[in-house]
Amino acid sequence: QKEVEQNSGPLSVPEGAIASLNCTYSDRGSQSFFWYRQYSGKSPELIMFIYSNGDKEDGRFTAQLNKASQYVSLLIRDSQPSDSATYLCAVNQSSYKLIFGSGTRLLVRP
Amino acid sequence: DGGITQSPKYLFRKEGQNVTLSCEQNLNHDAMYWYRQDPGQGLRLIYYSQIVNDFQKGDIAEGYSVSREKKESFPLTVTSAQKNPTAFYLCASSEQGGYQPQHFGDGTRLSIL
Numbered sequence: 001q002k003e004v005e006q007n008s009g010p011l012s013v014p015e016g017a018i019a020s021l022n023c024t025y026s027d028r029g030s031q032s033f034f035w036y037r038q039y040s041g042k043s044p045e046l047i048m049f050i051y052s053n054g055d056k057e058d059g060r061f062t063a064q065l066n067k068a069s070q071y072v073s074l075l076i077r078d079s080q081p082s083d084s085a086t087y088l089c090a091v092n093q094s095s096y097k098l099i100f101g102s103g104t105r106l107l108v109r110p
Numbered sequence: 111d112g113g114i115t116q117s118p119k120y121l122f123r124k125e126g127q128n129v130t131l132s133c134e135q136n137l138n139h140d141a142m143y144w145y146r147q148d149p150g151q152g153l154r155l156i157y158y159s160q161i162v163n164d165f166q167k168g169d170i171a172e173g174y175s176v177s178r179e180k181k182e183s184f185p186l187t188v189t190s191a192q193k194n195p196t197a198f199y200l201c202a203s204s205e206q207g208g209y210q211p212q213h214f215g216d217g218t219r220l221s222i223l
Contacts, residue, residue: 034211098212
């Protein structure tokens with residue numbers, strides 16, 4: 001079993017819709033959770049992080065964490081073609097070690 | 111502007127050659143990291159350093175070496191022992207204290223000649 005699992009996609013949504021990206025993790029002791037956006041050929045860019053159960057909102061982005069079920073999700077409201085990218089979920093295995101999922105490719109259709 | 115600078119952007123290695131990738135940060139971060147990304151895959155940790163003059167192996171350290179002589183700098187050497195070095199190499203840094211977000215440089219793409 002992979003430590004951090006994501007559906008590889010592509011997830012295709014129409015412009016203006018809500019995109020929902022999911023991630024599950026295996027280590028119950030994980031403390032912090034991150035979402036990175038990576039455009040093709042570029043480096044990852046941090047877009048959200050969450051430490052506590054529940055929702056955290058930042059603009060069009062909402063991160064949701066459920067530690068009991070060991071999943072974290074990212075919602076993107078009013079999706080734009082510029083949101084088309086690969087979204088990487090990362091989970092702390094220890095205080096200094098991040099484990100990355102393989103990413104979900106999101107396509108936003110104009 | 112504060113940030114992480116990686117150089118060169120593209121690098122080519124000949125057989126039997128060691129190459130060094132540069133990573134410099136001016137964010138005053140204590141912790142620095144090196145990752146490798148292969149096409150269609152997530153990032154895998156090569157080495158990390160929490161403090162000057164100290165570093166630890168990550169999951170795929172074989173064939174790589176690092177040094178941390180200055181807080182701002184964390185160079186990665188890809189040695190000839192690394193038989194499949196073609197990949198996208200990413201340097202990151204984070205604040206002290208653990209569980210902090212990591213921020214990435216623009217990466218170096220290494221290929222074999």
